[in-house]
Amino acid sequence: GAVVSQHPSRVICKSGTSVKIECRSLDFQATTMFWYRQFPKQSLMLMATSNEGSKATYEQGVEKDKFLINHASLTLSTLTVTSAHPEDSSFYICSASLMGPKSNYGYTFGSGTRLTVV
Amino acid sequence: AQKITQTQPGMFVQEKEAVTLDCTYDTSDQSYGLFWYKQPSSGEMIFLIYQGSYDEQNATEGRYSLNFQKARKSANLVISASQLGDSAMYFCAMREPPLSAGGTSYGKLTFGQGTILTVHP
Numbered sequence: 001g002a003v004v005s006q007h008p009s010r011v012i013c014k015s016g017t018s019v020k021i022e023c024r025s026l027d028f029q030a031t032t033m034f035w036y037r038q039f040p041k042q043s044l045m046l047m048a049t050s051n052e053g054s055k056a057t058y059e060q061g062v063e064k065d066k067f068l069i070n071h072a073s074l075t076l077s078t079l080t081v082t083s084a085h086p087e088d089s090s091f092y093i094c095s096a097s098l099m100g101p102k103s104n105y106g107y108t109f110g111s112g113t114r115l116t117v118v
Numbered sequence: 119a120q121k122i123t124q125t126q127p128g129m130f131v132q133e134k135e136a137v138t139l140d141c142t143y144d145t146s147d148q149s150y151g152l153f154w155y156k157q158p159s160s161g162e163m164i165f166l167i168y169q170g171s172y173d174e175q176n177a178t179e180g181r182y183s184l185n186f187q188k189a190r191k192s193a194n195l196v197i198s199a200s201q202l203g204d205s206a207m208y209f210c211a212m213r214e215p216p217l218s219a220g221g222t223s224y225g226k227l228t229f230g231q232g233t234i235l236t237v238h239p
Contacts, residue, residue: 031223032223034226034227038161041232042231042232043209043230043231043232044229046226046227049226091161093161093163095227097223097224097225098223099223104165104168105165105168105213106151106213107153107165107213107224107227109162109163111161111162112161112162112163114161
């Protein structure tokens with residue numbers, strides 16, 4: 001099946017620094033990537049939708065300048081948390097949307113990144 | 119707008135027994151898809167089962183079955199013969215229609231609040 005590789009799996013950074021999270025589609029072209037954020041024991045909340053070669057569409061309430069999403073190629077989408085603060089500590093997970101028999105009815109998830117800002 | 123509701127924050131089941139996790143949804147779309155995912159403590163999202171809105175039969179995947187009641191807008195997950203490894207958080211989700219006609223991508227998934235399942239030995 002389709003595989004999305006997400007890195008890093010865990011990252012600890014100092015307050016005020018930036019962190020980049022990468023999601024790579026290994027065996028297919030990911031035209032669309034969804035980025036979610038999840039707090040402990042809570043649901044996945046969609047942050048933004050990125051389409052290759054165009055600007056990301058952010059959900060209401062998500063700061064565009066803080067969570068920079070780049071989808072410059074069909075195999076790589078990145079989320080950069082800029083000037084991170086402790087309240088940005090969370091679990092971030094990407095999901096590629098694709099049609100066809102390789103997908104689980106349309107979606108393949110990365111393994112997630114646990115971000116801790118100290 | 120689509121809405122998914124899971125009203126059971128936590129469920130407990132004895133090993134080898136069956137358990138039903140509830141999910142109700144609301145949508146104005148005629149064509150939609152319903153999913154169940156398992157999320158263990160590692161955080162990965164594991165696809166369990168899918169039901170299309172036009173599917174007449176309830177979906178089944180091994181020990182998982184989806185009790186789809188379209189008129190009641192419910193899509194409950196039934197896990198038979200629970201195992202200790204089934205302990206995890208479970209999410210019901212709904213897919214929006216494709217982003218564009220003839221496109222290569224589906225719309226976003228909207229998730230329910232989740233249910234934490236604990237299987238006791």
